[in-house]
Amino acid sequence: MSNWLDDIKWSEDGLIPVIAQELDGSVVMFAFMNRDSLGLTLEKGEAVYWSRSRQKLWHKGEESGHTQKVLSIRTDCDKDVILLTIEQIGGIACHTGRHSCFYHELKNGQWQAVEPVLKDPSEIYKK
Amino acid sequence: MSNWLDDIKWSEDGLIPVIAQELDGSVVMFAFMNRDSLGLTLEKGEAVYWSRSRQKLWHKGEESGHTQKVLSIRTDCDKDVILLTIEQIGGIACHTGRHSCFYHELKNGQWQAVEPVLKDPSEIYKK
Numbered sequence: 001m002s003n004w005l006d007d008i009k010w011s012e013d014g015l016i017p018v019i020a021q022e023l024d025g026s027v028v029m030f031a032f033m034n035r036d037s038l039g040l041t042l043e044k045g046e047a048v049y050w051s052r053s054r055q056k057l058w059h060k061g062e063e064s065g066h067t068q069k070v071l072s073i074r075t076d077c078d079k080d081v082i083l084l085t086i087e088q089i090g091g092i093a094c095h096t097g098r099h100s101c102f103y104h105e106l107k108n109g110q111w112q113a114v115e116p117v118l119k120d121p122s123e124i125y126k127k
Numbered sequence: 128m129s130n131w132l133d134d135i136k137w138s139e140d141g142l143i144p145v146i147a148q149e150l151d152g153s154v155v156m157f158a159f160m161n162r163d164s165l166g167l168t169l170e171k172g173e174a175v176y177w178s179r180s181r182q183k184l185w186h187k188g189e190e191s192g193h194t195q196k197v198l199s200i201r202t203d204c205d206k207d208v209i210l211l212t213i214e215q216i217g218g219i220a221c222h223t224g225r226h227s228c229f230y231h232e233l234k235n236g237q238w239q240a241v242e243p244v245l246k247d248p249s250e251i252y253k254k
Contacts, residue, residue: 004236017144017157025152030144030208042233075238076228077221081157083229094204101203102210106169109131111202 005035009080015050018082020068020093028093028100029068031058033082045070047084064124066090097121132162136207142177145209147195147220155220155227156195158185160209172197174211191251193217224248 008016016038020029031049033041037057040048044059047068051058061067068086075082094101096117103115135143143165147156158176160168164184167175171186174195178185188194195213202209221228223244230242 004233004238007238019146019154019157021152021154025148027146027148027154027210030146030203073233074229075231075233076157077223077225077230078228079231079238081229083154096204098204101205102201102208103204104202104206106131106200106202111131111134111206 005039007079008035008038008075008082009078010035011080015052016080016082018047018049018084020047020084020086020088022088023071023085026100027102028086028088029060030101031060038082041070041084042073047086061089064090064092064095066092066124068093092118092124095121095124097124132166134206135162135165135202135209136205137162138207142179143207143209145174145176145211147174147211147213147215149215150198150212153227154229155213155215156187157228158187165209168197168211169200174213188216191217191219191222193219193251195220219245219251222248222251224251 014034015032018031018033021027034050037048037050047060049058067089070084070086072085097119098115103113104111105114141161142159145158145160148154161177164175164177174187176185194216197211197213199212224246225242230240231238232241
């Protein structure tokens with residue numbers, strides 16, 4: 001029997017790019033998943049990514065509490081990108097304490113931060 | 128003087144992933160750009176990607192007429208992903224004739240096409 005995970009076109013590294021979008025349309029994050037993390041994402045109903053820098057599974061929000069409740073999982077025509085619809089718990093997706101990671105906008109030839117810091121990262125990641 | 132293109136963290140291949148989103152929030156496409164194509168995107172005000180399969184610049188819509196008018200260019204906290212806000216000319220971003228490339232949704236353990244074909248691809252790409 002064919003498995004939905006087998007239908008995915010994984011990269012040579014066994015990864016797939018993932019876009020996380022809120023129900024209202026805001027794109028808040030971009031990261032990668034491997035087969036295990038995509039399977040766990042469905043199983044838990046919360047986004048579990050693959051951290052390329054740390055080379056380990058990364059249950060988003062495991063430190064910050066800012067988990068992502070998964071409402072739907074889509075893929076594209078080529079089945080090589082995932083689009084998650086999520087509810088961002090705490091309203092903060094970015095490690096800088098902003099709502100979305102996409103807070104730099106190109107204006108007058110420069111990248112300008114156009115979204116406010118909602119919470120100091122030292123408050124979010126305190127041990 | 129620093130150039131906004133120098134601020135981008137290009138991959139080893141000299142590429143950056145790009146998400147194309149309409150003003151109403153719909154994510155319609157995902158592709159890659161290199162330095163030239165991102166520069167041209169700003170210059171033309173229309174999305175110009177880098178086709179990895181064809182290894183050439185790809186002015187989206189050059190064949191189909193379904194160009195993407197660029198309304199804003201954002202990047203994320205790590206400056207290694209681009210988020211474009213676009214107006215999708217013709218209302219069709221996908222080569223399958225659908226509005227968005229993200230038309231497969233995971234339902235009951237299977238990828239199901241949940242968006243209609245708006246125009247037959249043979250009509251879109253007729254020579």
